[in-house]
Amino acid sequence: MATVGIIMGSDSDLSVMKEAVDVLKEFQVECEITICSAHRLPVQTAEYAAGAAGRGIQVIIAGAGGAAHLPGVIAASTLVPVIGVPIQSGALAGVDALYAIVQMPRGIPVATVAINGSANAALLAVQILAVRDDNLKSALRAYRDRMAQSVLEKDKKLKQVGVDAYLLK
Numbered sequence: 001m002a003t004v005g006i007i008m009g010s011d012s013d014l015s016v017m018k019e020a021v022d023v024l025k026e027f028q029v030e031c032e033i034t035i036c037s038a039h040r041l042p043v044q045t046a047e048y049a050a051g052a053a054g055r056g057i058q059v060i061i062a063g064a065g066g067a068a069h070l071p072g073v074i075a076a077s078t079l080v081p082v083i084g085v086p087i088q089s090g091a092l093a094g095v096d097a098l099y100a101i102v103q104m105p106r107g108i109p110v111a112t113v114a115i116n117g118s119a120n121a122a123l124l125a126v127q128i129l130a131v132r133d134d135n136l137k138s139a140l141r142a143y144r145d146r147m148a149q150s151v152l153e154k155d156k157k158l159k160q161v162g163v164d165a166y167l168l169k
Ligand code: RP5
Pocket: 008, 009, 010, 011, 012, 013, 037, 063, 064, 065, 066, 067, 087, 089
């Protein structure tokens, strides 16, 4: 059963949101993926939010670009925590979406990640689920250990080969 709902305003957001799908797959967390626009499909958006908890969804990741109301509108209609992903699109390159998502009014929070930061949204979702799941906690620790190891290896290589050879890689 899916425990994370990934929703986005348009199929043009899909290539960015796929990074979240991939991260969840890595942690073997099942997700449902939905395209539903707060502006073009307002009734269906409200229905999605109202039904999420009943479907077993424990975290929602909502990505949108432009006048990005989708994460906030969903957060208004559910107690399931919502993580917003501002998508880089159009003339303002994601700054519009960032401001729209991060500046929620007091009382209805949306946890906002960086522009196009859907991988971090998925990691945050896994961390939320890990509060009550020791297997996920161990998987997150191992993920961070691998990340740390990879930085150490890069530093070691840089010291071994020097800047010019490193940049040729
Ligand atoms: C938003 O408008 C979507 O989330 C998307 O990022 C942006 C552009 O949508 P399309 O015109 O490409 O469908 O609602």
